[in-house]
Amino acid sequence: MKVLISGGGTGGHIYPGIAIAKKILEKNPNAKILFVGTQNGLEKKLVPNEGFDIKFITVEGLNKKISLKTFSAIKKVFKGFFEASKIIEQFKPDIVIGTGGYVCGPVVLAASLKGIPTVIHEQNAIPGLTNKVLSHFVNKVAITFKDSEKYFPKNKVVLTGNPVRENILNKIGENNKSKWGLDPSKSTILAVGGSRGATRLNDFVISLIPKLIEKDIQLIFITGEREYDRVLKTLKQKNIKDYKGIVIVPYVYNMDDALTSCDLIISRAGATIISEITSLGIPAILIPSPNVANNHQEYNALNLEQNGAAIVIKEAQINDEVFSEQVINLITNKELLEKMSFNSRKMAMVDASEKIYEIIVNYLKKDD
Numbered sequence: 116m117k118v119l120i121s122g123g124g125t126g127g128h129i130y131p132g133i134a135i136a137k138k139i140l141e142k143n144p145n146a147k148i149l150f151v152g153t154q155n156g157l158e159k160k161l162v163p164n165e166g167f168d169i170k171f172i173t174v175e176g177l178n179k180k181i182s183l184k185t186f187s188a189i190k191k192v193f194k195g196f197f198e199a200s201k202i203i204e205q206f207k208p209d210i211v212i213g214t215g216g217y218v219c220g221p222v223v224l225a226a227s228l229k230g231i232p233t234v235i236h237e238q239n240a241i242p243g244l245t246n247k248v249l250s251h252f253v254n255k256v257a258i259t260f261k262d263s264e265k266y267f268p269k270n271k272v273v274l275t276g277n278p279v280r281e282n283i284l285n286k287i288g289e290n291n292k293s294k295w296g297l298d299p300s301k302s303t304i305l306a307v308g309g310s311r312g313a314t315r316l317n318d319f320v321i322s323l324i325p326k327l328i329e330k331d332i333q334l335i336f337i338t339g340e341r342e343y344d345r346v347l348k349t350l351k352q353k354n355i356k357d358y359k360g361i362v363i364v365p366y367v368y369n370m371d372d373a374l375t376s377c378d379l380i381i382s383r384a385g386a387t388i389i390s391e392i393t394s395l396g397i398p399a400i401l402i403p404s405p406n407v408a409n410n411h412q413e414y415n416a417l418n419l420e421q422n423g424a425a426i427v428i429k430e431a432q433i434n435d436e437v438f439s440e441q442v443i444n445l446i447t448n449k450e451l452l453e454k455m456s457f458n459s460r461k462m463a464m465v466d467a468s469e470k471i472y473e474i475i476v477n478y479l480k481k482d483d
């Protein structure tokens with residue numbers, strides 16, 4: 116069994132692919148898996164780190180506004196298409212899976228034109244351009260939200276949910292605070308601005324830190340690689356340093372341990388982290404990114420809020436003083452946290468990888 120997986124740019128597209136890859140290996144240890152991404156995306160680091168091979172193609176996202184850059188981007192799409200075709204000819208996959216990001220475009224299209232079965236997965240309720248176009252060429256479209264059905268050809272859509280890494284699912288109910296040098300008995304907040312970090316969210320967390328120290332509340336603060344130095348510099352300027360209950364890191368590879376070390380998460384509302392949050396039932400304060408296509412993070416966040424699993428703060432409305440107070444009130448309200456956790460767990464769809472594995476196997480059976 117040979118499976119080629121393409122997905123890239125940000126963690127939210129890459130980790131669902133990794134979750135699917137690990138499910139395939141769990142069921143079929145002899146399966147051969149190859150990822151295809153670009154040199155510019157997080158996949159370059161994340162995929163080898165998870166133990167998988169990756170090959171790269173040259174491709175750039177197409178902007179809606181037409182300019183001189185559009186022509187160079189179109190040229191790269193063609194180049195990427197030929198590079199992807201070559202990789203496919205060499206690897207000879209039985210099936211090709213796309214988990215989002217523009218890199219999937221040429222890879223999935225090349226496979227489909229060669230008659231290889233293709234499946235794409237859409238994490239978000241409102242799909243991006245690449246998946247909308249690809250849906251006309253692929254065999255199946257796996258979706259996370261029922262609401263996104265309407266964007267794709269009806270006969271191809273399967274509601275699967277969003278694949279969550281098994282190592283995260285396996286840790287439901289654990290308390291791993293001591294792995295971070297933290298006191299397991301103390302309330303702890305995890306703050307994370309998506310896979311790349313978020314400046315405004317980080318600034319809010321910085322303003323929150325003195326209050327956390329005052330109330331003896333612990334914090335794991337994932338700043339994002341590009342924000343790490345700035346965050347440390349700002350904290351130094353504010354004379355906050357070496358507090359033992361606060362862990363500040365640029366990125367964590369063991370997200371399973373981070374997610375199971377908090378009583379509350381302050382997070383962006385990307386679809387993949389949302390699936391992880393609900394799988395573990397983590398009460399959440401969500402600050403959706405206003406800079407994503409069709410404002411889809413706000414949709415994700417409001418979905419949790421409407422189900423009593425999260426509180427949503429719009430970035431433009433953040434008032435450091437008011438919202439810090441709200442965070443402290445929430446983390447100290449055990450009863451409300453428990454209720455939110457329960458509501459969150461009710462929303463989880465934890466068998467997405469299994470469902471996608473079944474789709475894959477069905478296509479391979481057709482070949483027998």
Ligand SMILES: CC(=O)N[C@H]1[C@@H](OP(=O)(O)OP(=O)(O)OC[C@H]2O[C@@H](n3ccc(=O)[nH]c3=O)[C@H](O)[C@@H]2O)O[C@H](CO)[C@@H](O)[C@@H]1O
Binds near residue numbers: 407
């Ligand atoms: C700005 C942007 O375009 N964001 C999109 C991107 O978000 P982004 O890539 O930020 O994805 P998510 O927030 O959904 O998920 C982040 C993923 O990275 C992991 N993680 C994060 C930090 C860390 O230190 N370690 C780690 O492993 C999380 O556990 C999670 O698996 O893809 C999502 C899924 O298509 C979309 O919904 C988001 O709108």
